[in-house]
Amino acid sequence: MSKFEKNSVGNYLLKVDGDIIFKLKEVIDKNKITKYHLSKITNIRYDTICNYCTGNVSLINTEYLKIFCSVLDCQIADIIEFKKES
Numbered sequence: 001m002s003k004f005e006k007n008s009v010g011n012y013l014l015k016v017d018g019d020i021i022f023k024l025k026e027v028i029d030k031n032k033i034t035k036y037h038l039s040k041i042t043n044i045r046y047d048t049i050c051n052y053c054t055g056n057v058s059l060i061n062t063e064y065l066k067i068f069c070s071v072l073d074c075q076i077a078d079i080i081e082f083k084k085e086s
Helices: 024-030 034-042 045-053 062-072
Strands: 004-006 010-012 016-020 081-085
Touching: 016 045, 024 034, 024 045, 024 062, 034 045, 034 062, 045 062
Parallel strands: none
Antiparallel strands: 004 010, 016 081
């Protein structure tokens, strides 16, 4: 059995047992703002913010993470987390 698996773009990468969990929605709620308001103050598309809230992201934009952390006064670990499967 191979330790590599084909990903969504057809590349073979090392198989990892775990998931990236997006927690942007919780941070937005904690700051008592809406996704729409976050979109307006950051100039990041509303649909993009919704994707980060639901975890529907295949490539992570580090500029967006910096903006989220700055505007929401948080750390990257507050927004995303790697959770190993047990």
